[in-house]
Amino acid sequence: MAPNQPFLVLTFTLFITITLSLAPPTTSTRATPIHGSSESSTAVLDVSSSLHQAHQVLSYSTQLVESSLKEETHHKPTSSSSFSVQLHPRGTVLNEKHRDYKNLVLSRLARDSARVNSLTLKLKLALNGVNKSDLHPTQMDQLLPEALSTPVSSGTGQGSGEYFSRVGVGQPAKPFYMVLDTGSDVNWLQCKPCADCYQQSDPIFDPTTSSTYGPLTCDAQQCQALEVSACRNGKCLYQVSYGDGSFTVGEFVTETMSFGGSGSVNRVAIGCGHDNEGLFVGAAGLLGLGGGPLSLTSQIKASSFSYCLVDRDSGKSSTLEFNSARPGDSVTAPLLKNQKIGTFYYVELTGVSVGGQMVGIPPETFEMDQTGAGGIIVDSGTAITRLRTQAYNSVRDAFRRLTQNLRSAEGVALFDTCYDLSTLQSVRVPTVSLHFSGGKTWSLPAKNYLIPVDSAGTFCFAFAPTTSSLSIIGNVQQQGTRVSFDLAKNEVGFSPNKC
Numbered sequence: 001m002a003p004n005q006p007f008l009v010l011t012f013t014l015f016i017t018i019t020l021s022l023a024p025p026t027t028s029t030r031a032t033p034i035h036g037s038s039e040s041s042t043a044v045l046d047v048s049s050s051l052h053q054a055h056q057v058l059s060y061s062t063q064l065v066e067s068s069l070k071e072e073t074h075h076k077p078t079s080s081s082s083f084s085v086q087l088h089p090r091g092t093v094l095n096e097k098h099r100d101y102k103n104l105v106l107s108r109l110a111r112d113s114a115r116v117n118s119l120t121l122k123l124k125l126a127l128n129g130v131n132k133s134d135l136h137p138t139q140m141d142q143l144l145p146e147a148l149s150t151p152v153s154s155g156t157g158q159g160s161g162e163y164f165s166r167v168g169v170g171q172p173a174k175p176f177y178m179v180l181d182t183g184s185d186v187n188w189l190q191c192k193p194c195a196d197c198y199q200q201s202d203p204i205f206d207p208t209t210s211s212t213y214g215p216l217t218c219d220a221q222q223c224q225a226l227e228v229s230a231c232r233n234g235k236c237l238y239q240v241s242y243g244d245g246s247f248t249v250g251e252f253v254t255e256t257m258s259f260g261g262s263g264s265v266n267r268v269a270i271g272c273g274h275d276n277e278g279l280f281v282g283a284a285g286l287l288g289l290g291g292g293p294l295s296l297t298s299q300i301k302a303s304s305f306s307y308c309l310v311d312r313d314s315g316k317s318s319t320l321e322f323n324s325a326r327p328g329d330s331v332t333a334p335l336l337k338n339q340k341i342g343t344f345y346y347v348e349l350t351g352v353s354v355g356g357q358m359v360g361i362p363p364e365t366f367e368m369d370q371t372g373a374g375g376i377i378v379d380s381g382t383a384i385t386r387l388r389t390q391a392y393n394s395v396r397d398a399f400r401r402l403t404q405n406l407r408s409a410e411g412v413a414l415f416d417t418c419y420d421l422s423t424l425q426s427v428r429v430p431t432v433s434l435h436f437s438g439g440k441t442w443s444l445p446a447k448n449y450l451i452p453v454d455s456a457g458t459f460c461f462a463f464a465p466t467t468s469s470l471s472i473i474g475n476v477q478q479q480g481t482r483v484s485f486d487l488a489k490n491e492v493g494f495s496p497n498k499c
Contacts, residue, residue: 176189180320201283212266249273
C-alpha cells in the first residue's frame with residue numbers, strides 16, 4: 001500500500017441473548033476466593049428476551065439486509081483515514097429456512113466443530129514442520145476427517161462463515177458478501193470461469209469486468225508468501241485447504257477492494273478461486289484478519305483493529321475498525337506470538353472464576369510451551385469457547401455446583417450441561433470471568449455463557465472440552481464486547497457494551 005494510502009475502518013454484526021436464576025453461591029474445595037476483588041458472584045440472565053429473539057431469527061428475510069444496505073450507502077466515515085462496512089449475521093443473509101430453532105442451533109454447532117477441526121489441524125501441521133506443499137494429495141486426504149472431505153450442501157462443514165461483510169471488489173466495484181476471519185490470512189473470492197463453485201448470494205465475480213485486476217507473477221513477494229503455490233504460464237496459482245476438507249484453488253492476483261462509501265485500497269493480494277469446494281455457502285469468499293503477511297491487516301499495515309460482535313440471532317450490526325483508538329475501559333491482556341504459526345492471536349490467560357471464586361486449574365494449562373503447543377487464542381470464527389478437557393471439567397463442575405436449584409435438562413450436541421428454564425422470565429446464575437496477568441478480569445454477561453438451544457426454554461452452558469492442546473475463546477463469549485487488537489503494543493483489549 002502506498003505511504004499515503006488511507007487506513008481502514010470496517011463494520012460488524014453479531015448477537016445472542018439469555019436469562020437465569022440461582023441459589024446463593026457455595027464454597028467449593030476446588031475453588032478459591034478472589035482476594036481484593038469486587039467481582040460479584042451472580043448475574044441476571046434474561047430468559048424471555050433470549051427466547052423472543054430465538055423465535056424472531058427464523059422469520060428474518062432479505063428485506064432486513066436490503067434495508068441495512070440502504071443505511072450503509074448513507075454511512076459517513078468518521079475521518080478521512082477510516083473505512084467502514086457492515087457485517088451481517090449469516091442468518092439474515094441466507095434465510096436458510098430451518099424448521100425450528102433447535103435445527104438452526106445444531107447446524108451452527110456442526111459448522112463450529114468443523115471450524116475447530118480446521119484450526120487444530122493447521123496448528124498440528126505447523127508444529128510438526130509439515131508444509132502442505134510437500135504433501136502428496138493422498139497424504140493430505142489422510143489428514144482430513146473423511147466425513148467432511150466432500151463438498152457440502154447440508155450445512156455441516158462450512159467453516160467459520162457466521163458473519164458476512166459487504167465489500168466491493170474490482171473497478172468499477174462490485175459488492176460481495178465476504179466472511180471475516182481472524183483465524184486465517186489469505187483473502188479470496190470465487191471467480192469466473194468456475195471449474196467448481198458453491199452457491200453464493202451474489203453473482204460470481206468476473207475478472208474481465210474489472211480494470212484493476214492484475215495477475216501476480218510467480219516470483220512476486222505475495223506469491224512467495226503462500227503456503228501452497230504453483231506456477232502456470234508465468235502466473236501465480238494458490239491453494240488454501242481447511243481442516244474440514246474444504247479448499248479453494250485459483251489464480252493469485254491483486255485487486256482494488258472498496259469499503260462502503262468510505263474508501264478503497266488498491267493492489268490487495270487475493271485469491272481468484274476457480275475451484276472452491278465445501279466452503280462458506282452464501283458468502284462469495286473470505287477476508288483474512290490473521291497475523292500472517294497475506295492477511296488484510298498486514299497488507300494495509302494496520303497498527304490495530306477492533307470489532308464488536310453482535311448476537312447472531314439479531315438483525316443488528318456493528319463495526320470492524322482499523323487504526324481506531326481503543327476504549328478507555330478495556331480489560332487488557334498481552335498478545336503472544338507463536339513462532340511456529342503467525343496467524344493465530346494468542347492471549348495470556350491466567351485463570352477462570354465461577355461465582356466469584358477462582359477455579360482450581362493448574363497454571364500451565366493455558367500456557368504455550370517451547371514447541372508452540374498449548375496456549376489459548378481469541379478467534380472470531382469459532383463460536384463456542386473450547387477449553388482443554390481438564391480445565392473444562394473443572395469450570396463446568398464449579399458451575400453445576402452453584403446451579404443445583406435449577407431444573408436440569410438433557411445435553412444437546414457438544415453441550416453436556418443444560419437447564420430447563422421454560423417457566424422462568426429471568427434468573428440469577430453464577431458469574432463467569434476470565435482472568436489475565438496483572439490482575440485484569442473480564443466478566444462475561446450471563447447471555448454469553450448460557451444460550452438457548454431451542455425455542456422451548458432449554459439453555460446450555462456455552463463452553464466445550466477439547467482434546468487438543470489449543471484452547472479457543474469463541475465469539476459467543478465475545479458478543480457485545482469490543483475486542484481490540486493493538487498490533488503495535490502486542491495487547492488485546494476487551495471492552496463491554498461497545499457495539
